[in-house]
Amino acid sequence: MRKKSEERRQAILDIAAQMFNESGFEGTSMSEISVRLGGSKATLYNYFSSKEEIFIxxxxxxxxxxxxxxxxxxxxSDDLRATLQRFGAMYLQAILRPEIIAARRLILYHAERSKMGQVMYERGPKRGWTMVAEFLKTAMARKQIRETDAWIAALQLRxxxxxxxxxxxxxxxxxxVTAPKIRDSVERATDAFMRILAL
Structure with missing residues (x-):
């Protein structure tokens, strides 16, 4: 039964993703998702409390x-700068993708009207940058950079x-944004970061 429930939940997400891509967030409704799903609106609400939750x-x-x-x-790694440069390039390539930019614009637009921004922050950026803070805390313990508040250091890197x-x-x-431009900007960012936290 649990597998069937998970399959149904995934089917809702697949259909909603298609509809968000076709009509945008504003142009998609819970009613339309349930129609395309072939079920009732009540069934949809058994899985998700709102359109915002589905979107997230x-x-x-x-x-x-x-x-x-x-x-x-x-x-x-013994080469902290190289590790940060590899991470930085991957991070920028991810956040600068058109669909991520579009979603970020949408979330910012709705942030004061719903809990979408808060939920997204808790489940996305906060988790990721907490991992960065933990990584930097380890680098501080290894004397690769000077000791300071690791969470603030992570935000400075971001x-x-x-x-x-x-x-x-x-x-x-x-x-x-081209890969060479990303590489160059990441090098400038990591150089500045390493200077800020130099021992």
Missing amino acids: EVLLQQAGDQFNLTFASLVE GLLEAEWMETRMLGVATS
């Missing part, structure tokens, strides 16, 4: 594997990595 689940599924690989790339790209991508000024 769809987004986490679509982006999850790439973000998991990105944050999992942070492993102890800010440096995103600094050259996020605003222009969010506002549609930069529509594509």
